[in-house]
Amino acid sequence: MKKFSITVAGGGSTFTPGIILMLVENLDRFPIKEIKLYDNDKGRQSTIAGACEILLKEKAPDIKFIQTVDPEEAFSNIDFVMAHIRAGKYAMREQDEKIPLKHGVVGQETCGPGGISYGMRSIGPVLELIDYMEKYSPDAWFLNYSNPAAIVAEATRRLRPNSNILNICDMPIGIEELMASSIGLTSRKEMEVKYYGLNHFGWWFDIRDKQGNDLLPQIREHVSKYGYVTADESKQHSDASWNSTFAKAKDVQALDPDTLPNTYLKYYFYPDYEVGHSNPEHTRTNEVMEGREKFIFTECQKIIDNQTSEGTELTIDEHASYIVDLARAIAFNTKERMLLIVENNGAVSNFEPTAMVEVPCLVGSQGPEPLVMGEIPRFQKGLMEQQVAVEKLVVDAWYEKSYQKLWQALTLSKIVPSAQVAKDILDDLYEANKDYWPELS
Template identity: 90%
Template sequence: MKQFSITIAGGGSTFTPGIILMLLENLDRFPIKEIKLYDNDEERQGTVAGACRILLKEKAPQINFVETIDPEEAFSNIDFVMAHIRVGKYAMREKDEKIPLKHGVVGQETCGPGGIAYGMRSIGPVIELVDYMEKYSPNAWFLNYSNPAAIVAEATRRLRPNSKILNICDMPIGIEELMAASIGLSSRKEMEVRYYGLNHFGWWFDIRDKQGNDLMPKIREHVSKHGYVTADESKQHSDASWNSTFAKAKDVQALDPMTVPNTYLKYYFYPDYVVEQSNPEYTRANEVMDGREKFVFGECQKIIDNQTAEGTELEIDEHASYIVDLARAIAYNSKERMLLIVENNGAISNFEPTAMVEIPCLVGSQGPEPLAMGEIPRFQKGLMEQQVAVEKLVVEAWVEKSYQKLWQALTLSKIVPSAKVAKDLLDDLYEANKAYWPELS
């Protein structure tokens, strides 16, 4: 059986140890001969890599492990790039969240102004990684789960249309696990879903078990009463901010009770509520820095100091196993059904053909085959047209270095109340992102 070489781009991420543990857990399904970590922050990556090297030595000494900041070393002789980069790290995420709140607007890392700012930072570096892969390993596949996935996907569609890139997001997967738990199934893999939307902006409209029985009535009823909160605590993110997001899904679903929604729609439908609930001094970025960031780096340092991973509290990132499912589907042509972000091309028949939509696809060695989702209702279509225009304008603004188009994008965002607020926001975000955005004119 072929063994694969993988580069994890974003080697210094807090998610990297969990992903490596998850890859190790799945070696019987997806054999690996080499894992390379690549990052442009050598010091940050050094801590994560130091711990991962020891983990691998203890659990799978046969796997070759490389940590590097050299693109040629990182991207030569590989089969897959798994990319989860965060340009500007959590310090910039904090600004993405706090600057909009200062203007009374939702501050969120992928939605509205924060997502637009993050998108403008991410486009160039993601394209750079794709180019490294194509230069050094032209037959490799680029599995992108870097946020904001919608803007990144539109940028890769426009700027690298022939590249072997798959854009995927873990949020629907997490929600499907909660749905499965809410109706007593052991796994989302017992369900077959029909879903349409954009990334962080979509709806499930048909869910069946493998025998074809309709599960939607039970799921819709649960969501209408409890959102995605389930009795099984282990399925939840533990932070209070996540649990309130899962609960709020019941109010989001009320707008179209025949479907069940992606949780991120709360930012578009209830922005006033979100701003009221937000603490402009302490946002989600602060929660993550004080929680996950400290924990993961503390655990990594402990492994390095003790020279063993024995007793570590680092955990397998179980819900990241979709990355293995995706890589396997390509490697073994398994035609697994997965939600991916792909060019619409008629899959949603009454929607913009060049929009990057999130829909079920069959994945094989040639990449994704999108499944037809038919016509979508006017309510969702109107919302999606507005949002896809925002995403396309952001990418055009980046390509053309256009202040005007970025102002238009912010004005068009459903979260932003007026063109004046959009301009004030743009000026503040531009100032904060001088080191990362192109120079606008």
Template identity: 75%
Template sequence: MNKHSVLIAGGGSTFTPGIVLMLLDNLDKFPIKELKFYDNDAERQETIGKACAIILKEKAPDIVFSYTTEPAEAFSGIDFVMAHIRVGKYAMRELDEKIPLKYGVLGQETCGPGGIAYGMRSIGGVLELLDYMEKYSPNAWMLNYSNPAAIVAEATRKLRPNAKILNICDMPLGIEMRMAEILELESRKEMDIRYYGLNHFGWWCDIRDKAGNDLMPKLKEHVAKHGYVVQEELSSQQHCDASWLDTFAKAKDVYPLAPDTMPNTYLKYYLFPDYVVKHSNIEYTRANEVMDGREKFVFGECNKVIEQGSSADCELHTDDHAEYIVDLARAIAYNTKERMLLIVPNNGSISNFNSTAMVEIPCLVGSNGPEPLSIGEIPLFQKGMMDQQVAVEKLVVEAWIEKSYQKLWQAITLSKTVPSASVAKFILDDLIKANKDFWPELN
């Protein structure tokens, strides 16, 4: 097996150590000769980089490791870019969540006005990474899981149509792991799934085991009662953050709207926005939870590793989505034709839906990239919701390209989370002030 050179773009992210640990766990399947980090925040990356250098020296000393803020150094001589950047970091995420809540509209990282604001920041950042990759390593592939994936994917489709980029999301994977637990399976890989939608906006329409047995009835029975909350949480209530537990539980209310399918948990934001607002605390949103939780934990553990010069007693661990990235890189490197959910141009896969929409559907992945599977026609309820949401995403990208206030106002107005055009305008004007250092200046 050839050894690969990998760049993690977003080297200062709290998710980076988990990806490094997952790569180390999978060296037999995906050998690495060189690992690099790139970030535009040198100080933040330094802490993660120093800790990972110690971990790599202990576990895989033959891997050449470096981290840098210089694009030419980072992007030269690489085979894969694993990109997870957050333009504006958590300080801007906090504003994405809190500004809409001021007006009684949900504040969420990728959904509604907060997701639109984040999208307007992310487009330029991801395009910059793509252009560096194309300039310095034109044969490399970018595996992008920078959020909001739907808006970023639409921007890359429109502005870099020939780029070697695969846009992915780990949320369906996380739900499938819960499904496997509900079904008492060893792994989500024991399931064959059919799924369709947009990113953070989709439905499973068929789930079977490898023998072809239908697993949906058992899943439906559980989800109708408990959502995606698993047995351990039902008994202990300690498995994950309260906000996530609520999201997994709320699936029991989302499910009856389309009971022939199983919903993505993010649909709660579009179908029950009043519930979400009522259960939100404008003083302490998810961004605050992450800054006080994950952020402090990861940087605390990294500092501990640096101080003791060893990863002994280190509690850093692999992330769920890291496994998915390894599988995707392997599929491209070794032409495995693994079946994976990706965000790709529809091009008729969903026969009664916009052909230029970036849809999330199963694909067979090989050395030439993804081969999307045919989904056929989807029901009117799901199609209607997707038509509305894909229009929002396209308007955001057009607003970014044209620097159009009008189109961004239309996008926020059209979001199912926003009650009126006047509320949309209040939110937009506040977001423009907050994002003056990140958005194009709108006309």
């Protein structure tokens, strides 16, 4: 069986150790000969990579391991790029969250002004990675799970239309695990779902078991009472902010009780509630820096200091196993059914053909084949049309270096109350992002 070479772009990410451990756990399904970590921040990557090198020596000594900041070394002779980069790191995420809150608007890293700001930072670096891959390994596939996935996917559709790129998000996967848990199933893979929407902006409308039995009524009943909160704590993020998000799904679902919503819709349906329950001085980024960031770097340093992973509390990122499923689908033509972000082209029949929608696809060696979800209701269609226009305007603004288009994007966002507030937020975000955004005129 062929063994594959992988580059993890964003090697200094706190998610990298969990992904490495998950890849090692799945070597029987997806054999690997080489893993390269690539990051443009050598110092940050060296701690993560130092620990990963020891983990691999102990668990899979046959895998060749490289850490590098050199694009040619990173992207030569590879089969897959697994990209999870964060342009501007947590310092800029903090600005994405706190600047809108200062103006009384939701501060969230992928939704509304924060997502637009992050998108303007992400487009250039993601395109750069794709270009490196195409220069040094033109037959490789780019598996992108960098946020904000919706804006990045629209940018790649428009600006790299012929590239081997798959855009995927783990949030629906996490929610499906909670759904499965809520009705006593052991895995989301026991369910077959129908779903439509945009990234972080979608709805499940049909869920069945492998025998074709309808599971939707049972799950809907649970969500109408408890949201996505389940008795199985291991399925959930442990932070308080995540648990409140899972609980709030009950109120989101009330708007259309026939479907099940993506949790991120709470920011669009209940922005006043979200702002009222936010601390503008201490946002989700601060939780991450004090929790996950500190924990991962401390554990990695401990492994380096001890030169062994014995006793480490680093865990396999089971949640990321979809990355192996995706790579296997391409490598072995498995035709696995997965939710991907793809050009619509009729998958949602009454929606814009060029919109990047999130729908089930069969994934094989030629890429994704989107499944037709049919017509969608007016409520969802109206919301999605507004949101897809925001995403397209952001890519316009980045490409044309247009202040006007970015102001329009912010004004059109359902989260932002007026054009004046949009302009005030934009001016503050532009100032904060001057090292990352194109110069606008």
